[in-house]
Amino acid sequence: MKNITAYFTPATLEEAIHLLREQPGKGKLIAGGTNIVVEKDPTLDFLVDVRQLGLDYLNEDDERIYIGAATHIETLYRSMLMNSLASGMFTEMCSWFASKQIRNMATIGGNIADGHSAADTIPPLLALDAQIVLRGETERVVAIVEFLKPEGGSVIQPHELITEIRLPKIFQQASGAFLKNSKTREDISVVSVTTTMIVKEQRCDVARIALGAVAPIPVRIPAAEAALVGQTLTPELIEQAADIVTEQIHPLTNFRGSAEFRKEIARVYTKRALQSCWEKFVSSS
Known part of the structure; x- marks a missing residue:
C-alpha cells in the first residue's frame, strides 16, 4: 500500500463511479478497510471511500430484503429481520465472522466483492438465492451464482461498485x-x-x-x-x-x-x- 498517492471521499455514487473510471492508476473502493489492510496490495495507487454514499441500510418490502453494500456485519448480526431468514442461519454465520471489532468495521459488500473462496457471507447468500446490484454507467442486477467467476473472482468491472444485496423473503419459510x-x-x-x-x-x-x-x-x-x-x-x-x-x-x-x-x-x-x-x-x- 506504500504506493497509494490519493484518497477520495466522494459525496455521490456518480462521483465515485467517475473516479473509478477516470482516475489514473489502479484504485480500489474502501468502506471498512478490513480486507485492504490484510492484503497490502503494493500495486494500488488510490482509494475511493464509499462511506458517505448512504449504502448502509437494511430495508424490506413484501417480497424482498434489501441490504446496502456498506452495511456492517455486526448490524446484520443484530438484525431481527436477518434472523428471520432460514431459522437464523445468516445470524449464525455472522457470529462466526471474525471478532466483534472486525464485524463493526467489515461490510457485506466488501466481503463479497472479490469472490474469495473462504468469504463467510457468500455461501449463505448462495443458499438464499441472493441478487447483487452493480452500479457503473448503468445499473445491472445479477444472481450471485452469476456474480462469481468459475475460475475465481467476481464479474465486477473496474468502473463498477456493489450498491445492494437483495434476498427473497420466501426463505423466511425455510x-x-x-x-x-x-x-x-x-x-x-x-x-x-x-x-x-x-x-x-x-x-x-x-x-x-x-x-x-x-x-x-x-x-x-x-x-x-x-x-x-x-x-x-x-x-x-x-x-x-x-x-x-x-x-x-x-x-x-x-x-x-x-x-x-x-x-x-x-x-x-x-x-x-x-x-x-x-x-x-x-x-x-
Whole structure:
C-alpha cells in the first residue's frame, strides 16, 4: 500500500463511479478497510471511500430484503429481520465472522466483492438465492451464482461498485444451517457448509447446499440439491447428497488443511447441516 498517492471521499455514487473510471492508476473502493489492510496490495495507487454514499441500510418490502453494500456485519448480526431468514442461519454465520471489532468495521459488500473462496457471507447468500446490484454507467442486477467467476473472482468491472444485496423473503419459510471449520472461531474458514430447506407436506420442496473454501470460489451443488427435492429425507438420502457433494468439490491443499481433510469435513458437515434443517421442520410441525 506504500504506493497509494490519493484518497477520495466522494459525496455521490456518480462521483465515485467517475473516479473509478477516470482516475489514473489502479484504485480500489474502501468502506471498512478490513480486507485492504490484510492484503497490502503494493500495486494500488488510490482509494475511493464509499462511506458517505448512504449504502448502509437494511430495508424490506413484501417480497424482498434489501441490504446496502456498506452495511456492517455486526448490524446484520443484530438484525431481527436477518434472523428471520432460514431459522437464523445468516445470524449464525455472522457470529462466526471474525471478532466483534472486525464485524463493526467489515461490510457485506466488501466481503463479497472479490469472490474469495473462504468469504463467510457468500455461501449463505448462495443458499438464499441472493441478487447483487452493480452500479457503473448503468445499473445491472445479477444472481450471485452469476456474480462469481468459475475460475475465481467476481464479474465486477473496474468502473463498477456493489450498491445492494437483495434476498427473497420466501426463505423466511425455510430452515437453515451454517457450519464452519476453522482453527479458531474468529479465523478464516477451512471449510464452511450452508444449507437451506423448505418442506411441504413432509417432503423437501426447496433445497440449497453451498460451500466455501473447497473450490476457487464458493459453490452451490445443484446435483445434491436435486437429489433431495420431492423426497422425505432419510439418513440414506442425506448420505447420498453428501456423497454427491464430495464428488463435485475440488479443494486445494494449503497450510490450513489438506484436500483430503477438506473433503471429509465437507461430507460430515453437509450431513449435519441437512439433518439439522430437516429436524427443525419436524420439531415445528
